[in-house]
Amino acid sequence: MSGETTKLNSQTTPSSQPADGRAVISCGVLLRFSSLNQSTESCDTQLSRIRSEAERDTIYRCTHANDRLVISDTHVWRGEAVSGRSQDRPELEAAKRAIRAKEIQALLVLDTSRAARRIKTLMSLVELADFYGCEVCFVLDRLSTGNPAHRKMLLMKGLIDETSNDMHAERTVAYMTARAEAGLSLGSLPYGYTSEATQTETRKGREVPSHFKIIIHAERSAIVRRIFSEYASGLGQGRIAKGLNQDGIPSPGQSHLRDGRVGGWSQRTVASILKNARYVGLWRWRMTKAVTNPDTGQRAFRARPQHEHVDMGPNGFIEDLRVVDGQTWEVVQRRIEETTRKRVTATDPSTRIFGQRKTSEADHILSGRLRCGGCGSNFVLVSGAHGGGYGCFQSHGKGTCPIHQTVQRVRVEAAVLQVVRGVLEDDAVVRAVADRYNALLRNQIGSGSVELDRLRHERDKQQTQAHRLVDYIAEGTASPTVRERLEQAEAQLSELSQKIVRLESARRDPLLLTSYAVRRRLGEVLALLEGDPVRARPVLAKLFPEPLRLHLVLSEGKRWGTYEVEGVVVVQANGEAGDSPVAKPFRVRAR
Amino acid sequence: MASEHEECILGSTGTSTKESPVDQLVDLIARLLLERDLAVNEYERRDDEAEQSDDAE
Numbered sequence: 154m155s156g157e158t159t160k161l162n163s164q165t166t167p168s169s170q171p172a173d174g175r176a177v178i179s180c181g182v183l184l185r186f187s188s189l190n191q192s193t194e195s196c197d198t199q200l201s202r203i204r205s206e207a208e209r210d211t212i213y214r215c216t217h218a219n220d221r222l223v224i225s226d227t228h229v230w231r232g233e234a235v236s237g238r239s240q241d242r243p244e245l246e247a248a249k250r251a252i253r254a255k256e257i258q259a260l261l262v263l264d265t266s267r268a269a270r271r272i273k274t275l276m277s278l279v280e281l282a283d284f285y286g287c288e289v290c291f292v293l294d295r296l297s298t299g300n301p302a303h304r305k306m307l308l309m310k311g312l313i314d315e316t317s318n319d320m321h322a323e324r325t326v327a328y329m330t331a332r333a334e335a336g337l338s339l340g341s342l343p344y345g346y347t348s349e350a351t352q353t354e355t356r357k358g359r360e361v362p363s364h365f366k367i368i369i370h371a372e373r374s375a376i377v378r379r380i381f382s383e384y385a386s387g388l389g390q391g392r393i394a395k396g397l398n399q400d401g402i403p404s405p406g407q408s409h410l411r412d413g414r415v416g417g418w419s420q421r422t423v424a425s426i427l428k429n430a431r432y433v434g435l436w437r438w439r440m441t442k443a444v445t446n447p448d449t450g451q452r453a454f455r456a457r458p459q460h461e462h463v464d465m466g467p468n469g470f471i472e473d474l475r476v477v478d479g480q481t482w483e484v485v486q487r488r489i490e491e492t493t494r495k496r497v498t499a500t501d502p503s504t505r506i507f508g509q510r511k512t513s514e515a516d517h518i519l520s521g522r523l524r525c526g527g528c529g530s531n532f533v534l535v536s537g538a539h540g541g542g543y544g545c546f547q548s549h550g551k552g553t554c555p556i557h558q559t560v561q562r563v564r565v566e567a568a569v570l571q572v573v574r575g576v577l578e579d580d581a582v583v584r585a586v587a588d589r590y591n592a593l594l595r596n597q598i599g600s601g602s603v604e605l606d607r608l609r610h611e612r613d614k615q616q617t618q619a620h621r622l623v624d625y626i627a628e629g630t631a632s633p634t635v636r637e638r639l640e641q642a643e644a645q646l647s648e649l650s651q652k653i654v655r656l657e658s659a660r661r662d663p664l665l666l667t668s669y670a671v672r673r674r675l676g677e678v679l680a681l682l683e684g685d686p687v688r689a690r691p692v693l694a695k696l697f698p699e700p701l702r703l704h705l706v707l708s709e710g711k712r713w714g715t716y717e718v719e720g721v722v723v724v725q726a727n728g729e730a731g732d733s734p735v736a737k738p739f740r741v742r743a744r
Numbered sequence: 745m746a747s748e749h750e751e752c753i754l755g756s757t758g759t760s761t762k763e764s765p766v767d768q769l770v771d772l773i774a775r776l777l778l779e780r781d782l783a784v785n786e787y788e789r790r791d792d793e794a795e796q797s798d799d800a801e
Contacts, residue, residue, distance in 0.1 A: 573769070582766060589774035597778075666777070674777065681776040692772050695765035723765040 178220040180207070181257040183248045185232035185267045196231045199263045206292055207261070215299030216288045217259055228257055237270030238318060240450045245269070249278065252287045264293040265310045270318040272311035279307060333438040333463045336471055338365040343431050344405040345370055345377040345476055367474060374476045376402060380426055381477045385484045390427070394418040395552030417553040427489060433482040434475035436465035517541070518566055518686045518693055519701070526704035526719065528554040535559055543703070556705050560716040560743055568718050568743040569693075569701065570679045575739075576696070576724055577675060583668045586678075590666045605656045612649040618642055696723050698736065703743070716743040 182203055186195035206212050207222045214222075228251055230244035245268075251257050260282060262268045268291070269275040279298050282289045288299040294310060296303045329339055338348040347370045350362030376397070383393045397404070397418040404418045426432070439461050441454045465471060477485075523532035525545040535549040536542035541562040547554035576582060622639040671678075682689040697720050707714035721736040763771070 576766065576769070577773075582770060585767075585770045586773050586777075589770055590778055593774060593778050597782075671777075677780070678773050678777065681780060682773070685776060688772060688776075692765070692768045696769055698765070 176217075176220045177223050178217045178258045179228070179256070180222050180224050180259045180261050181228035181230065181248055181251050182224055183230050183232075183244065183260060183262045183268060185235055185237060185242075185244065187234065187236050196233060199267065200229060203261050203263060203292055212261065212290050212292055213295040213297055214259065214288055214290050215297045215303075217299070222259060222261070224261070225257075237266060237268075237274075237314070240274075240445060245274075245278070249281055252282055252285050255285060255287075257287060259288045259290060261290050261292060263291075265291050265296070265307065266314040266317075269311075270314050272308070272315050275307070275311040275314070330438075330463050332364070333465050335364075336367065336436070336465050338367045339438060342367060343429055344426060345374040345432065346474070367471075369474060369476060377426060377432055377476050380423055381432070381481050381485055384423075384427055384488065385481050389420075390423040391420040391550060394420050394423050394550070397423075398552045417547065417551040419551050424489075427485055431474070432476045433479060434466075434470050434472055436471050436474060437469040438463040438465055516686060517562060518683060518689045519562075519569060520686070520690065522694060522697065522700055523565065524700045524702050525554060525556060526702045526717075527556040530554060532703055534562065539563070558705055558713050558716075560703065564743045565703070565716070565718060566683060568741045569697070570683065572718075572720075572722050572739050572741060573682065573693070573696070574675055574679060576722060577678065579724070580668070583671050586671045587666045587668045590671070594665065605653065608649055608653050608656070612646065612653065615642055615646045615649060619646060697721065698723065704740075706742075717741065718743055 182200060184196040184199045186199075203212075204224060207224060210221070212222060230248045232242055232244040235242055235244070248260060252260065265275060268278055268289075279289060282298055288297055290297045291307075291310075294306075296306055296310065298304075298307070333339055337351075342348060346367055348365035348367050350364065351366050352362075352364040353360050354363040355361075380393055380397075383396070384390065388396075395418075402418070404416055404422060406422075407416045439457055442457050443452055444455050445452055462469070517534075521531070523543060524530065525532055525547065528545065528547045530545055530547040532543045533546045533549075534541045535544035535546075536559055539561055542559035543562055543565055544559040545554045545556050548557045549559075577586070619639065619642040622635060622642060625635060626639065682693075699721055701718050701720040704717045704719060705714050706717055717740050719738075719740045721738045724735055724737045
C-alpha cells in the first residue's frame with residue numbers, strides 16, 4: 154500500500170502534473186451495504202457510480218475544486234453486510250487510518266448514510282478529516298466538508314439517516330411482534346425445536362418460503378426430556394453432559410464450531426437447557442434487550458420491563474410446544490435452587506460476593522496457560538487434593554478426551570520454574586538482575602536523603618523549642634505543665650536523633666547485591682515468583698509466548714505415566730528495535 | 745510485602761510493554777528480591793527495638 158501511495162503522492166509534484174496542468178489528488182472510497190438481502194454487488198455498484206462521476210469530473214468539492222481526482226485501488230474500503238449503526242467497522246477504521254497517515258487527500262462516499270447511520274460516527278469522521286486536511290465528498294448529496302456552509306446540511310442529513318434507521322427498526326419490530334403473537338418463529342430457536350414454512354412470499358421477483366411455524370424436533374426433544382429426567386432423578390449436570398458425549402450425541406453448537414474447538418456437551422450447556430422455560434411451554438418474546446457499552450463497545454443484555462414482553466400464545470403458553478411436564482419442571486427448578494444455595498454457603502464468604510468470585514485475578518502462575526497434548530483443550534484444576542491437580546477439561550468436564558490422568562499443580566509449576574532457572578543461569582541475565590536490584594536500592598537510599606533532611610529540620614526545631622523551655626524554667630516561673638512539655642520535647646528529640654543515625658549509617662554502607670549473590674539465591678527467586686502469582690503470571694505469559702502443552706508419556710505396559718511439559722521460552726532480550734525475541738523450544742518432565 | 749512507603753519508592757510494580765520478556769523477568773525478580781530484603785530488614789529492626797525496650801525495663 155505504501156508503495157502505491159508514494160507513487161500517487163509523487164504525481165502531485167509539478168513534474169508529474171498531466172498536460173492539462175491540474176494537480177492530481179489521490180482519493181479513497183468508502184463503501185457499505187447493510188443487509189445480505191441487498192445485492193452483494195451493491196459495493197461494486199456504488200464504486201462504479203463514484204468512479205464515473207470522478208471521471209466526468211462532476212463530484213462537488215471545495216478545497217480541491219480545480220484538481221483532478223484519482224481513485225487508488227488500494228484505498229477502496231468495503232463494508233459488506235455491515236450495519237451503519239455498528240461501532241465495530243473495520244472498513245471505516247481503515248479509512249480513518251489512511252486519513253491520519255495522510256495517504257489520501259479526499260475521501261469519496263456515495264452519500265452520508267453509507268459513511269454511518271449514527272450522527273455521532275458521521276461527525277467524528279468529518280472532524281478527523283478536517284483535522285488532517287482531508288476533504289470528504291458525499292457524491293449524491295453534493296455536500297463537501299471543504300465547504301463550511303455545508304456543515305449544517307451534514308448535521309441535518311446525519312439526523313435524517315439516523316431517524317430513518319430508527320423508523321426502519323420500529324417497522325421491523327412491529328412486523329416481528331405480529332409474527333410472535335401468531336406463534337411463528339422469529340429466527341433462532343432453542344435446542345429441541347425446528348420450524349417449517351407455512352406460506353411463500355414473493356421478494357424481488359423470487360418465491361421464498363415464509364411464516365415459519367415452530368415445531369418440536371422429535372429426536373432432539375427426546376434428548377431434552379432425557380436431560381430433565383436425569384437431573385430430576387439426582388444426576389449432576391456435569392455427569393449428564395459426559396453421558397451424552399459418551400453416547401455420541403451431537404451437542405447444540407456442534408454444527409458451528411469455531412476453528413480449533415473440540416465441542417461436545419458441557420455442564421453449562423446442560424444448565425442452560427434446564428433453566429429454559431420454553432421447554433415447559435412458556436414462550437415469551439422481547440424479555441431482554443441488547444445494549445452496547447459506549448466506553449468499550451461491548452454488547453450486554455438487559456431485562457426489559459414486563460409490559461414490553463410479547464406473549465407468543467395465550468398468556469405466553471403454547472401447549473403444543475411443551476416438551477417437559479410441569480411436575481418434572483418443578484422438581485428440576487427446586488433442585489437447581491437448592492444446589493445454588495448449597496454452593497454459595499459452602500464457599501469461603503471472604504472470597505465471594507453475591508455467590509461469585511470477588512476477583513478475576515488468576516490464583517496460580519500458570520492459570521490459563523496449559524493445554525492438553527492430546528486434544529488441545531485447556532488443562533484446568535480438576536482436583537483440590539495436594540495443592541490442586543490439573544487435568545484435561547475435555548476429559549474431566551465433558552468426557553470427550555481419553556487422557557484422564559491428573560498431574561499435581563506443584564509438579565507442573567516446578568517443571569516450568571526449572572526452565573525459568575535455565576534462563577537465569579545466563580551470566581548476562583544474572584548481572585542484569587543484580588544491576589536492577591542495585592539501581593532500585595540506590596534509588597531508595599537517594600530518596601532516604603530527602604527523609605534525612607526532613608528529620609534534621611524537625612530535630613533543629615525541637616532543639617530550639619527545648620532550649621526556650623529550659624530558659625523559661627531557669628527564670629523560675631514555670632508551671633508543672635511546662636516541665637511536662639519539656640520532657641515530651643526531650644523524648645521526641647531522642648527519637649529523631651535515633652532515626653537520623655540509622656539513616657546516616659544506611660547511606661554510608663549500602664548493601665549492594667553481586668551476581669554471585671543472585672546466583673546463590675536462585676532457589677529463593679523461584680519461590681518468590683511462585684508466591685506472587687498476580688505479578689508473576691503476566692511476566693511468565695510473555696516469557697512463554699505460546700501455551701504450554703502437557704503430554705502424557707505412558708509407563709511401559711501401564712495405563713498411566715508421567716506428564717511432560719512442552720513449549721517455547723524466550724531466552725534473550727530484544728536486540729535492535731524491531732527484532733523479535735529469540736525463543737527456544739523445550740520439553741521437561743513434570744515430577 | 746513492602747510497606748506503603750517502600751512501594752512508593754520502588755515505584756509501579758507493573759512492567760513496560762516495550763521491554764522484552766527477559767527484561768520484564770529481570771525487573772520483577774529484582775523487585776521481589778528487594779521487597780523481601782526490605783521486609784526482612786524491617787522485621788529485624790523491630791525485633792532489635794523490642795529487645796532493647798525489654799532490656800531497658
